[in-house]
Amino acid sequence: MKDATQLRSGRRPGETTTRAQILEAARAAFGRESYEGATIRSIASAAGVDPALVIHFFKSKAGLFEAAMELPFVPAEVFPALIRGEAEEMGERFVRFYLQTWDVQPARERMLGLIRSAVSEEAAATTLRGYLVEEVFAPLASLLRLPSPELRAALVASQLIGLAFARYVLRVDQLVAASSEDLVALVGPAIQRYLSPDLPGAAGVKP
């Protein structure tokens, strides 16, 4: 019996079950271990499949994490487009893209879930940090030809995570009432500053 998903994706019956088993093992591993510690090999073993099959389905550990968390986008794939274009509008492009991902369900619920887990469980915070550092900050840092790129990525993340917290968790009126483009204009330049060559204070922090 094929369901609509199988027909659309052209997956064989059985693949869906295997894929689901891998995702379940991945969610368990990412909730229990650090992002670095949860290896494709250990997740494959827990799901009772060959590591090659995990790679076949999800390409990489980042792809597996993003599928397990049902994230709507792969940051590393989006960054080149955000960094290309008018240099002085880079901050605005980051905020616009970020808000677009929060504006759709189920992505918003999944990302709230990530924040919720991180704040209540040490292991989940470690996993989220590991994912951000390895799959978000590092690719961004490698594209930025600037001093202290990881520090900059972390500062960008601090503003964007706080914006989501205030708008979607606390639901502060003024931030809910503001349109995405209002927020692009308000917050974009703050991001832009963290990504500008002459960020004051950056030199003092170890890279």
Next chain:
Amino acid sequence: MKDATQLRSGRRPGETTTRAQILEAARAAFGRESYEGATIRSIASAAGVDPALVIHFFKSKAGLFEAAMELPFVPAEVFPALIRGEAEEMGERFVRFYLQTWDVQPARERMLGLIRSAVSEEAAATTLRGYLVEEVFAPLASLLRLPSPELRAALVASQLIGLAFARYVLRVDQLVAASSEDLVALVGPAIQRYLSPDLPGAAGVKP
């Protein structure tokens, strides 16, 4: 039998118990109801005391909330000093003060607890929003002689909450390694911009 706290504070035996009962009733009310909905009258009634006694101990609902949450400071009392002084260093003063409060225990644990509750329980998010709007954003807005003061206060909060999340929850290396003064230099100007008269984009958002 007097304990050290009673001796120091000069409280009569019995006062400590009454005070503790009020704080317990307050924590229950703030966890269950909105900040607006949890009245001094209803909390006094739940604790079996006269509302005048609650005012006697805690002065105001804000004072009661801050005592119940063991917050180390009363934001409204600190703002005048932060706003006074060199106008162009206001953002830096906000970041320095904010990090100082996070750098001491048990304040850090209490504030993490607030974020944790807000992210996992709708009622706690509503309470935290109510407290921030009434006791933090409104006093700050009334001191700022600027257009859209509540929006500015919310944007300041978004950056500061995100900084705490990245530094104390996720513990991103670069932000942990950065000294308070590094962060004052890095993040201060972002706060400064939200508090500057010519904030672009602010005009479009309803005040």
